[in-house]
Amino acid sequence: MMKWYLGAGLVALLLISPFIYLNVWGVRATLWMGADEQFQADLAAGKTTADQAPEFPTSPLQWLQDRSELKAAFNLEGMNKERVVSFAIDLTFDELLADGEDMPDAELIPLYAEARAPQYLMQFCPEILNSVGNKCIVISSHVSVAKDGAVRLSGDLAYLPTYDLGVPADESGYDLLTSIESNTDKGQGLLPEFNPTTRVEFMDHAVGNCAKLRAEYGNCILSDIRFGNDTLSDYELRSYPENAAPVRLKASAWYSVYMLDSPETLQKFHDTVKGFEPS
Amino acid sequence: MSSNNNQNSFQERLARLEGKKPNAKPDPKASEPKPTLERPDYSKPKISMVRQIQVWGFVIIVLLLAGAYLLNTAMPGIFSPKVASLESAGTETETTANEVENAAPPIAISIVQSDQGAIYGARTVLGFDGADAVVGDFVFRSQDAPEGKNPTTTAEFEFNSACELRRPVSGENVMGVRLAATGQVSDVAAFDKGEMARKLLSGLQVSTEFRRSIRLGETEERKSDYTQLGQFDGSMNVVDVLLTDASEPVYLVLQTRGGRIIWNLHMAPGVTLAHVVMIAQGKVGLSGLPNGTTFEALRISDFVEPHFFGADDEPRDCMIRPWRKPQPNWIAWQKAQNSPGLQANMIETFTKGYAAYDRWYQGAFGVSASTNTVAAQSADHVLLGPKPPEKFQYRPIAGNDLVVIKSDFLIVGDLATRRAQTAQLHSEMMQAALGGDLTTLWPDAMQGESQ
Numbered sequence: 011m012m013k014w015y016l017g018a019g020l021v022a023l024l025l026i027s028p029f030i031y032l033n034v035w036g037v038r039a040t041l042w043m044g045a046d047e048q049f050q051a052d053l054a055a056g057k058t059t060a061d062q063a064p065e066f067p068t069s070p071l072q073w074l075q076d077r078s079e080l081k082a083a084f085n086l087e088g089m090n091k092e093r094v095v096s097f098a099i100d101l102t103f104d105e106l107l108a109d110g111e112d113m114p115d116a117e118l119i120p121l122y123a124e125a126r127a128p129q130y131l132m133q134f135c136p137e138i139l140n141s142v143g144n145k146c147i148v149i150s151s152h153v154s155v156a157k158d159g160a161v162r163l164s165g166d167l168a169y170l171p172t173y174d175l176g177v178p179a180d181e182s183g184y185d186l187l188t189s190i191e192s193n194t195d196k197g198q199g200l201l202p203e204f205n206p207t208t209r210v211e212f213m214d215h216a217v218g219n220c221a222k223l224r225a226e227y228g229n230c231i232l233s234d235i236r237f238g239n240d241t242l243s244d245y246e247l248r249s250y251p252e253n254a255a256p257v258r259l260k261a262s263a264w265y266s267v268y269m270l271d272s273p274e275t276l277q278k279f280h281d282t283v284k285g286f287e288p289s
Numbered sequence: 290m291s292s293n294n295n296q297n298s299f300q301e302r303l304a305r306l307e308g309k310k311p312n313a314k315p316d317p318k319a320s321e322p323k324p325t326l327e328r329p330d331y332s333k334p335k336i337s338m339v340r341q342i343q344v345w346g347f348v349i350i351v352l353l354l355a356g357a358y359l360l361n362t363a364m365p366g367i368f369s370p371k372v373a374s375l376e377s378a379g380t381e382t383e384t385t386a387n388e389v390e391n392a393a394p395p396i397a398i399s400i401v402q403s404d405q406g407a408i409y410g411a412r413t414v415l416g417f418d419g420a421d422a423v424v425g426d427f428v429f430r431s432q433d434a435p436e437g438k439n440p441t442t443t444a445e446f447e448f449n450s451a452c453e454l455r456r457p458v459s460g461e462n463v464m465g466v467r468l469a470a471t472g473q474v475s476d477v478a479a480f481d482k483g484e485m486a487r488k489l490l491s492g493l494q495v496s497t498e499f500r501r502s503i504r505l506g507e508t509e510e511r512k513s514d515y516t517q518l519g520q521f522d523g524s525m526n527v528v529d530v531l532l533t534d535a536s537e538p539v540y541l542v543l544q545t546r547g548g549r550i551i552w553n554l555h556m557a558p559g560v561t562l563a564h565v566v567m568i569a570q571g572k573v574g575l576s577g578l579p580n581g582t583t584f585e586a587l588r589i590s591d592f593v594e595p596h597f598f599g600a601d602d603e604p605r606d607c608m609i610r611p612w613r614k615p616q617p618n619w620i621a622w623q624k625a626q627n628s629p630g631l632q633a634n635m636i637e638t639f640t641k642g643y644a645a646y647d648r649w650y651q652g653a654f655g656v657s658a659s660t661n662t663v664a665a666q667s668a669d670h671v672l673l674g675p676k677p678p679e680k681f682q683y684r685p686i687a688g689n690d691l692v693v694i695k696s697d698f699l700i701v702g703d704l705a706t707r708r709a710q711t712a713q714l715h716s717e718m719m720q721a722a723l724g725g726d727l728t729t730l731w732p733d734a735m736q737g738e739s740q
Contacts (some may be wrong), residue, residue, distance in 0.1 A: 088505070088506060089505060091501070091505070108724055118486045118718075120486070121486040121489055121493070121722050122722045124490055125719070125723045126722070126724060128729065128730060129723075129729040129732055143737070144736070144737035145734055145736055145737065146734060146737075147734035147735070148504065150501050151497075152494070152497070168504075
């Protein structure tokens with residue numbers, strides 16, 4: 011009888027141990043909130059520096075998520091959200107209407123905008139097919155409509171890469187690390203015009219840089235290429251050639267490499283990306 | 290010889306020890322095998338079924354009683370429904386002994402207390418004196434009741450644009466009904482394009498992850514079916530208001546913090562209705578209004594900001610949100626006596642809100658908000674006045690004239706009819722929102738030429 015009790019106790023302990031572990035993590039996360047609040051206060055008072063920020067405790071299930079993300083990132087059999095081209099652009103509502111279509115009642119505009127967002131984003135697929143991928147689909151979209159009718163449209167397009175991803179090394183201590191190159195960084199010069207040609211050029215530029223990283227690290231993925239538009243004021247346009255279009259392209263490329271996860275290697279990675287020639 | 294003597298003395302001692310006589314003859318039964326005693330096996334306790342039933346039965350009864358006690362504490366009165374005699378909803382004929390004997394089974398009166406007051410169940414009437422009664426105690430349904438459920442005519446009206454109402458004149462008896470909700474559903478649905486659009490938009494926004502998983506092939510692919518996004522219901526509820534005070538023309542004030550109520554008026558013989566005022570948030574309507582009787586309505590949100598804790602505490606002009614005065618039999622009131630907290634805040638909100646509302650009410654109608662007014666959390670039937678000397682005719686919405694606040698869509702019909710028409714309206718709106726093609730909600734992947 012004692013053996014049965016012991017066995018049942020062990021099984022129960024096995025079953026509840028993940029919950030105990032999660033609760034311990036939950037307590038640690040709560041303690042982190044307090045530590046972070048204190049850190050922010052100290053930072054504001056000049057008593058500490060940004061690099062001393064307390065680290066958020068890793069979730070006990072993070073390794074599961076990391077493995078599935080890693081697998082998806084290098085999977086060439088299908089599209090997924092680990093490799094996307096995302097857009098966050100401002101437009102006017104009538105750009106979502108068909109030619110000759112009447113403006114709907116004001117109370118219907120948010121519904122119309124949200125409903126038409128996926129089809130509007132599909133117009134960017136030909137550019138993606140022209141540079142980074144050979145299959146493209148809209149996987150998310152969202153719209154917010156301001157009171158003056160201005161529309162902010164954002165969305166992600168997943169694609170199947172045509173560029174070589176490389177092979178992730180089978181080593182311990184490795185992780186998928188990301189560094190970002192943006193055309194709004196210092197020294198990048200004037201923003202290009204917001205049009206299909208400049209967007210394709212930026213994507214080609216990112217593919218080229220990814221190839222350089224792959225030569226060094228054995229692999230590279232463009233986990234995200236982000237496009238946005240910025241309408242410059244007359245004052246800002248003074249820096250641009252005469253008759254320059256006011257709507258300019260803001261773009262960033264997110265390079266993800268599976269490499270040794272250490273402060274030194276990460277810093278070297280960032281330095282490499284920072285050293286890329288502007289697009 | 291001595292050895293024999295020694296042996297005999299030994300035998301004698303032995304016999305004494307064994308309690309036998311020294312020269313007793315041996316027990317003939319001694320040679321018989323002794324019966325072996327069966328010792329119980331304590332490693333395997335014997336299970337008595339009777340004892341098991343006794344023990345577990347006791348445990349279950351204790352648990353049930355504890356649960357009933359806790360439920361009764363949370364909702365007092367839930368276990369004490371009263372039974373009234375029937376005489377309701379049957380046809381008006383000469384009462385005969387046979388008819389009494391064949392009467393339907395008694396209807397239970399249902400009044401359940403909640404945090405914010407009494408909830409009067411189906412057929413139970415909310416009246417002045419709180420006497421427990423069912424609607425059939427006061428009205429009868431005529432044999433000539435119209436078939437179907439559609440009103441005779443429908444008309445629309447609009448809320449007042451200003452916070453002004455016709456004042457009662459001398460000789461008019463101001464009477465009121467104040468409810469938070471009702472549970473009786475009508476066959477009328479009224480709603481606007483904006484309400485439909487917001488519902489569809491909300492469905493689009495919450496379905497983002499679902500649509501992503503479909504597009505990535507993680508979930509079985511389905512082409513757009515907008516009905517997955519949800520539909521706006523728009524059904525109106527109905528409250529029967531039985532008016533029995535014939536002493537003076539009645540100035541009737543019908544109040545609810547919510548909306549979607551059709552006030553169905555039933556007047557006993559001799560009752561005169563001078564004017565009707567409705568105060569509500571959202572859709573509201575009137576049925577059974579006598580020809581020539583004037584009416585008007587105020588929408589709460591036109592004059593009062595959305596409520597948050599403390600917002601309605603200050604008396605001010607046009608504070609028309611109809612708070613009810615808290616009563617000692619409210620559960621929140623009782624809980625608030627024991628400890629501060631959510632219920633205490635709730636009672637404070639109702640107390641101060643009622644005081645502010647009462648101030649406006651007195652200014653608008655000349656009497657306190659409690660005068661000649663019945664109030665509850667929820668009720669389907671309300672009696673304003675004394676018990677009538679005899680029953681009078683109940684008039685359902687079907688066959689009555691109906692006036693409803695102006696709406697983009699007004700659908701009258703049974704549930705199936707309303708659902709079909711509502712679904713059709715949603716489909717048309719979604720199709721227009723998508724530019725005519727429902728499949729654009731789920732665009733197919735685009736392939737490159739190289740593949």
